[in-house]
Amino acid sequence: MKQIDCEQLVQDNRQICLRMERLANRFMETEGLTAVQGHLLLYILSKGDSGTSLTAIHREFGYSKATLSNMLKRLREKGYVRVASCAGDDRLKLLFATEKGEQVRAFLETAIRDVQQQVYGCFSEQELRTLNRLQKKLLQNLCVSAEKNIRNQKEESDL
Numbered sequence: 001m002k003q004i005d006c007e008q009l010v011q012d013n014r015q016i017c018l019r020m021e022r023l024a025n026r027f028m029e030t031e032g033l034t035a036v037q038g039h040l041l042l043y044i045l046s047k048g049d050s051g052t053s054l055t056a057i058h059r060e061f062g063y064s065k066a067t068l069s070n071m072l073k074r075l076r077e078k079g080y081v082r083v084a085s086c087a088g089d090d091r092l093k094l095l096f097a098t099e100k101g102e103q104v105r106a107f108l109e110t111a112i113r114d115v116q117q118q119v120y121g122c123f124s125e126q127e128l129r130t131l132n133r134l135q136k137k138l139l140q141n142l143c144v145s146a147e148k149n150i151r152n153q154k155e156e157s158d159l
Helices: 006-031 035-046 054-061 065-077 099-103 105-120 125-158
Strands: 081-086 089-097
Touching: 006 035, 006 105, 035 054, 035 065, 035 089, 035 099, 035 105, 054 065, 054 089, 065 081, 099 105
Parallel strands: none
Antiparallel strands: 081 089
16 A cells, blocks of 8 residues: 655645635625635625624634734725724624625625535545544644644743
8 A cells, every 4th residue: 555645735735825816806706805805704794793803703713813914904995895893892893794894795606606616526425424524533633733833832932
């Protein structure tokens, strides 16, 4: 039996991420959005009248707050998102989709569905279940590894 090349697995995963991003960017470009901006806007749209915060988006997507702030600035400049102060806490800023954001909801949902079909359409239901299970396992391993690194860094800084 042939040995599995883990380095190749890592490289393949990187290529998958990059190519999926490029594909999704091509689908979104007609509205002047990137794939990440499209996903962020859909998330904001899903929050409706209650809105959402930068911190909530950070927790959901895992991007740094600085990166998210920059992406959200672009969405505001393009007129898709607006910011409002929270009624009970002026320090907290809530993000809401604008009317322009609402107008592209169907486009975003269709574009994402089309990308998913193009990427996953060749897989059987069983293969998708297996892929999903393995990805969740990989993500769990990465979370455990990240937690260990944080603990180790804290211990080193306490010395």
